[in-house]
Amino acid sequence: MLDVRKLRMLAELDRLGTIAAVAEHLRQTAPGISMQLAALEREVGVPLTEKSGRNVRLTPAGRLLAQHGVDVVERLTLAEMEVSALRDGAAGTYRVAAFPSAARTIVAATWSALRTAGQDSLRIELVEMEPDESATALRSGDADLAITHTYSSMEPIDSHNLSIWPLRIEPVWLAVPADRDVNGPVDLQHFAADDWLVPRRERSCHDMVLRACGAAGFTPRVTAEATDFAVLLALVGVGAGVALIPELAIDRLPAGVRLMPLGRPVDRHLFLAARATSAADPGLARLREAVLRASSALVSDWSLRGH
Structure with missing residues (x-):
């Protein structure tokens, strides 16, 4: 040598x-x-x-x-x-797992902010995953950082071997046809006879709907399941039923849809998670701060529209 x-x-x-x-x-x-x-x-x-x-x-x-x-x-x-x-912490490639609405909003905003700040050396590799999948990916080393969530009506995130940072809390809305004669906040029990449009059953959002309706004393009559909340909103807009929609999942509100606050609120809690053993990594820490800033800058105005 x-x-x-x-x-x-x-x-x-x-x-x-x-x-x-x-x-x-x-x-x-x-x-x-x-x-x-x-x-x-x-x-x-x-x-x-x-x-x-x-x-x-x-x-x-x-x-x-x-x-x-x-x-x-x-x-x-x-x-x-x-x-x-x-x-x-100014360079490195990090694999980020995120559920769809967080990938579309928070991850995209983080990506844009890093490029605008000239931090192209801090690179993101995105993989879309549901919360249970992302926790498994973190523990196996298939992901370095995850944006995950749970609902106020469900069990907390399993933090075993993980470091967890709160990201944001967002409300869940009841989407109803715009011509529906109803004022909020609404009691879900009044919608027990409606057709319900829900996320697919393998997703945690499906369980959220069942629990919210169960707390109101009924089992929803499900007439449609979809992976995309935009599909559910479009179906609400044509009068196919009602749906519970987390705020971050609302990309565009169809003209025929109103969003109603719940009398018994349901919130979605978003978190950042990383393996406890890598939480102190300088690049990961810098990326985590970038995600937190991007999330804080995303201000939805649905709650200001008087639905």
Whole structure:
């Protein structure tokens, strides 16, 4: 294995032309530089320098090795810069798991903010996952950071081996056809006879609907299940039924839909999660702060529209 320091000396000799100039640049003595170059010649087994008057010049082999030395020094310099950036949390690639509405809003806003701030070296790889999936992905190492959630009517997040940071709390609305004669806050018991449009049953949002209706004393008559809340809102807009919709899931409110506050509120609690063993990683900490800022900047105005 060639000594990188000696390669650098050879590269500097090629650039500066004299042993004395190399010694001055590297803050060493000229005899010391000469000894190191002689040792490098012995290591490679071919002459690297030859006499040229009172100075020396590189042989063809010396020039070839000097160019490799330049490449090695440049790559090492780049590596040192990148390691420094990693240590300061300014660089790194992190796999982020997020449920759909958080991916569309919070992750997208974080991505945009990082690029606007010129922090392109702090990179995100997004994978869309439901809360249970993201917790499993964190623990297995398939994700580094997760945006997850639970509802006020459900069990708290299992934080075993995880570090958890509160992100935001958002209300759940009852979406009804715009021509429905109703004033809020509403009692869900008054909608026991309605058709219900719900998230698919394998999603935690499905359980939220069942629990909210159960607390009001009835089991909802489900006529549609969908993975996309936009589908449920569109169906409400054409009079197909009613639906419970978390605020962040509302991208665009169809003209035929009103959002009603609940008399017995249901809230969705959003969290950031990471493995406890990696929570102190500088890049992850910086990304976490970026996500928190992006989330705080997302202000929905649905609650201000008088639905």
